[in-house]
Amino acid sequence: MWAELLPVGRDSGSGGYRRFAWTGADQDCRAWFRAQAEARGLAYEVDRNGNQWAWLGDPEAGDAVVTGSHLDSVPDGGAFDGPLGVVSSFAALDELRRRGAEITRPLAITNFGDEEGARFGLACVGSRLTAGLLSKEQAFALRDADGVSLPQAMEAAGHDPGAIGADPERLARIGAFVELHVEQGRALDLSGDRVGIASAIWPHGRWRYDFHGEANHAGTTRLVDRRDPMLAYAETVLAARREAELAGAVATFGKISVEPNGVNAIPSLVRGWLDARAADEVALDQVIDGVRKAAGEYAERHGIDLAVTRESYTPVVEFEHALRDELARILGRATPVLGTGAGHDAGILSGAVPTAMLFVRNPTGVSHSPAESAEEDDCVAGVLALADVLEGLACRR
Structure with missing residues (x-):
């Protein structure tokens, strides 16, 4: 999966990524996501705000466990910010199936659109719209550097912008959202841990x-x-x-x-x-x-x-303590808990659904740069930790 995604939207000069919302590179990432979903027999859908979903089980049943992140990038961004969470989500599902885990709650993997805000200047547009933190009127007023409006860009990419807006019915289906992300800092590198749990997002x-x-x-x-x-x-x-x-x-x-x-x-x-x-x-x-x-x-x-x-x-986002404590219990070891100055879709959704985050060690702490990196062993450790969490949350009897 990682090898297939790496060339998409990569600039040959800088080596960084330019996967901006509703552009050709973004569409290629979306096509990759759909292919991964369909290859696993998951029910694929795009919601009114352009976010992608891949479902195992009945989406209407409620109390779903959702994981995922985003695939877009900042200008000349790194390969891990966002995509690591999406790739790891599919890999974690593969691991659950390898284990023969009996999944008893609906499980979904998602790709939230326009998380970085690189094109229209506002971060987390897809999750903000869904959570009702960005109105349709405000979204329609967004324009890129060339004067192209958000609805024009969505329409050019084949998505109807007329239906965008708050989606409380979808959020009501979610019992927990867990986002895995490469750490954008060096706390884990300094502590010697491969994986950490997020405590809060700075305002x-x-x-x-x-x-x-x-x-x-x-x-x-x-x-x-x-x-x-x-x-x-x-x-x-x-x-x-x-x-x-x-x-x-x-x-x-x-x-x-x-x-x-x-x-x-x-x-x-x-x-x-x-x-x-x-x-x-x-x-x-x-x-x-x-x-x-x-x-x-x-x-x-x-x-x-x-x-x-x-x-x-x-404002400051304190991830739900009960879910955060549950992640620590499931992982069953002295997993460090750390705050972050970076914003995430999990933070936007935290006011509507219980959310939590896992971080994977970044040896240099560099992010939003082509130099962003993570070791393969650490990424695998992240996948296994996410699989443990999903098994603990979605396989209850």
Whole structure:
């Protein structure tokens, strides 16, 4: 399975993946998922929001055990973030069948669409829509860098966008959702463990900073006469780093748009996106307030107009303690429990269904990069741990 999926959407230059929502690479990943489902005799379906499902047992019976993750990527992302969870889910089902396990609850494997938000700027679109955390109107307003709207992209890929929206009936069928994911950090590498259990997801969000200045000639405009928004933006980037260090948090300006984007032109607009995360909401608020205040001061100093828009926000997610404890009991060993600063579909769904996560060791801690990696033995350990969990949850009598 891994060998079949590896070439899909891979850039020959960077070695990273560009599997963006509703593009050709995404469609190839979806075709792979369907083929894996059908090869195992699973009932395949796509829900109203474009998420894929592969069912063993009656989906209508309720109290289903669901596992899976996503197959899309960030720009030039790694091979493991998302796909490891989907591949491991199919492999875990194969392991259960090899064991002759008697599955007594409905079991499903899922691929949630547009988890990374690389194309439309909002993460976890598929699970947000399903959970009712993103309205149809909000989804229809999403556009990519080329001005293509989300419904246009879905329609071009053969999916009817007219039915998107909250899906409480589907969520009501789920008794537990367990997502396996490569760790995006080095906690397991430092502890020497192959597999860990997630405790919580840090609160996090994305903010758009629009710095409006005045376009002018780069060679003839005196420095004192300039209203250059790039200066205020650059100082704000440094402020974000400073505020994150003070709060023990992380903050990143990782995306920028410049108009008119000419080498010999002073910009009229610099638009930057801030991603900020912290262990608790107090610390996150401290970072955001500090960056916003600094940006306002810099903008005023340079004669720049500033607008700040919060595009997304996810509060702290504590995975259900009962399910988390059940995973620890099933695994039957001193499995480490660790928090994470990365968002996941499991976190989005946690307000509607009991969710939990397993992490697989990442020896370098690198993620969202072609250098992302995991050893084969660790991946196998993850599959076996997930199989144990699914057997413990779905094979009760």
